[in-house]
Amino acid sequence: xxxxxxxxxxxxxxxxxxxxxxxxxxxxxxxxxxxxxxxxxxxxxxxxxxxxxxxxxxxxxxxxxxxxxxxxxxxxxxxxxxxxxxxxxxxxxxxxxxxxxxxxxxxxxxxxxxxxxxxxxxxxxxxxxxxxxxxxxxxxxxxxxxxxxxxxxxxxxxxxxxxxxxxxxxxxxxxxxxxxxxxxxxxxxxxxxxxxxxxxxxxxxxxxxxxxxxxxxxxxxxxxxxxxxxxxxxxxxxxxxxxxxxxx
Amino acid sequence: xxxxxxxxxxxxxxxxxxxxxxxxxxxxxxxxxxxxxxxxxxxxxxxxxxxxxxxxxxxxxxxxxxxxxxxxxxxxxxxxxxxxxxxxxxxxxxxxxxxxxxxxxxxxxxxxxxxxxxxxxxxxxxxxxxxxxxxxxxxxxxxxxxxxxxxxxxxxxxxxxxxxxxxxxxxxxxxxxxxxxxxxxxxxxxxxxxxxxxxxxxxxxxxxxxxxxxxxxxxxxxxxxxxxxxxxxxxxxxxxxxxxxxxx
DNA sequence: TAGTGGTCTAGACCACTAT
DNA sequence: TAGTGGTCTAGACCACTAT
Numbered sequence: 001x002x003x004x005x006x007x008x009x010x011x012x013x014x015x016x017x018x019x020x021x022x023x024x025x026x027x028x029x030x031x032x033x034x035x036x037x038x039x040x041x042x043x044x045x046x047x048x049x050x051x052x053x054x055x056x057x058x059x060x061x062x063x064x065x066x067x068x069x070x071x072x073x074x075x076x077x078x079x080x081x082x083x084x085x086x087x088x089x090x091x092x093x094x095x096x097x098x099x100x101x102x103x104x105x106x107x108x109x110x111x112x113x114x115x116x117x118x119x120x121x122x123x124x125x126x127x128x129x130x131x132x133x134x135x136x137x138x139x140x141x142x143x144x145x146x147x148x149x150x151x152x153x154x155x156x157x158x159x160x161x162x163x164x165x166x167x168x169x170x171x172x173x174x175x176x177x178x179x180x181x182x183x184x185x186x187x188x189x190x191x192x193x194x195x196x197x198x199x200x201x202x203x204x205x206x207x208x209x210x211x212x213x214x215x216x217x218x219x220x221x222x223x224x225x226x227x228x229x230x231x232x233x234x235x236x237x238x239x240x241x242x243x244x245x246x247x248x
Numbered sequence: 249x250x251x252x253x254x255x256x257x258x259x260x261x262x263x264x265x266x267x268x269x270x271x272x273x274x275x276x277x278x279x280x281x282x283x284x285x286x287x288x289x290x291x292x293x294x295x296x297x298x299x300x301x302x303x304x305x306x307x308x309x310x311x312x313x314x315x316x317x318x319x320x321x322x323x324x325x326x327x328x329x330x331x332x333x334x335x336x337x338x339x340x341x342x343x344x345x346x347x348x349x350x351x352x353x354x355x356x357x358x359x360x361x362x363x364x365x366x367x368x369x370x371x372x373x374x375x376x377x378x379x380x381x382x383x384x385x386x387x388x389x390x391x392x393x394x395x396x397x398x399x400x401x402x403x404x405x406x407x408x409x410x411x412x413x414x415x416x417x418x419x420x421x422x423x424x425x426x427x428x429x430x431x432x433x434x435x436x437x438x439x440x441x442x443x444x445x446x447x448x449x450x451x452x453x454x455x456x457x458x459x460x461x462x463x464x465x466x467x468x469x470x471x472x473x474x475x476x477x478x479x480x481x482x483x484x485x486x487x488x489x490x491x492x493x494x495x496x
Numbered sequence: 497t498a499g500t501g502g503t504c505t506a507g508a509c510c511a512c513t514a515t
Numbered sequence: 516t517a518g519t520g521g522t523c524t525a526g527a528c529c530a531c532t533a534t
Contacts, residue, residue: 070513183486238431
């Protein structure tokens with residue numbers, strides 16, 4: 001009779017709900033369309049609002065829905081393909097790099113993980129360049145780029161400049177250090193308050209954290225921590241953009 | 249008086265709780281240690297259990313905690329660095345590839361997104377190889393590798409073989425097609441029931457979905473959809489394993 | 497069998513958006 | 516000001532693990 005061991009456990013309501021909603025999104029809704037509100041959807045499916053919200057949260061995590069407080073829940077467009085390394089090795093500030101420099105500050109306090117990558121010791125000074133990335137009019141990523149002060153002209157040269165110009169000056173200095181390699185990690189994170197604001201999301205929203213280490217002369221010259229919206233972005237890597245183009 | 253516009257909004261309880269717990273984890277707990285149970289923690293902090301759970305969920309998402317039903321909540325070890333492309337271009341089944349082939353089936357039904365990447369038309373047959381990846385005794389990823397049947401010897405050659413041998417035969421055929429390039433995407437997903445079972449998680453658990461396209465003779469020879477546990481893995485890319493080694 | 501995290505309910509109130 | 520999603524409560528019961 002095919003006694004399958006584990007099918008005795010009933011499927012949770014929110015999981016079933018997610019499936020039903022997912023199919024409805026495919027067949028009955030267009031991108032951008034507004035769904036009925038949570039109270040009405042919950043009543044329609046005969047579940048508590050919290051249960052309905054569990055299903056919506058999953059669908060938002062998968063990039064199928066977008067929820068905005070005070071506005072409503074809309075059907076999300078397919079995720080954007082975002083090239084993490086547009087050409088093979090695009091250096092910060094070089095042509096093909098579509099990050100916008102915002103400002104730069106010099107400091108001694110960097111996160112422990114970054115200090116480890118930079119092989120810096122307490123007291124070493126570091127420039128932090130803030131950059132943002134916008135695609136299709138929408139913010140997709142925020143970045144903090146940490147550059148060893150050893151590579152950058154003395155502060156006195158920078159201080160008279162405006163914030164974006166100061167940021168560009170640090171990027172230029174980084175490029176002159178003749179970067180020769182990079183490696184990366186990607187992991188799941190949740191947006192801190194500042195990232196959330198820049199990405200137009202609530203704090204805690206899921207993000208893909210890309211940590212890039214730039215190598216120059218065998219040493220780590222800079223570390224970038226880039227925070228991408230996980231709901232709207234699909235990161236693309238590699239030789240061609242074919243995956244990005246086709247999988248849309 | 250520094251009237252900051254947005255600081256009027258009070259910090260949610262669960263957010264504050266997350267911060268407090270996070271600091272406690274850093275200073276007062278060792279990896280693997282069991283936390284007090286949810287009912288006790290909620291009472292201790294004077295919040296409802298649901299609120300406490302919101303904080304724990306965030307910490308689990310960030311890889312700080314591991315929760316297991318019937319067992320308890322433990323302090324998670326730092327995420328493992330998992331090399332997505334160990335050497336530059338490691339082909340499926342080649343030396344350096346640490347995926348374990350499980351079995352292989354031939355079918356006509358593939359997900360729409362995969363069919364698009366394979367440029368296959370309805371009726372085209374495809375081999376699906378299931379593989380799994382284990383690191384440090386723990387399952388970290390599950391994969392479905394889709395290979396155009398055009399590249400694989402006739403079915404009659406394969407049927408007498410056992411499941412893992414059949415899978416290896418398909419991988420061998422793929423290697424003989426002289427793969428010459430690959431590109432990838434990474435995005436956030438949630439584990440389907442089958443992946444969840446293989447990864448020892450509950451359905452819906454957050455995963456990093458890596459889609460790899462293997463190119464041979466200018467055409468897409470195969471597509472791999474690999475599902476990594478987002479709680480325990482940090483994906484590493486690039487020339488050296490330095491990031492993986494240092495960021496631990 | 498006792499203890500754990502997972503699911504679910506039926507409310508209440510709040511922050512935010514748009515009008 | 517009305518309507519939305521976000522936060523929070525105080526319960527109940529269930530599935531699972533270990534003993």
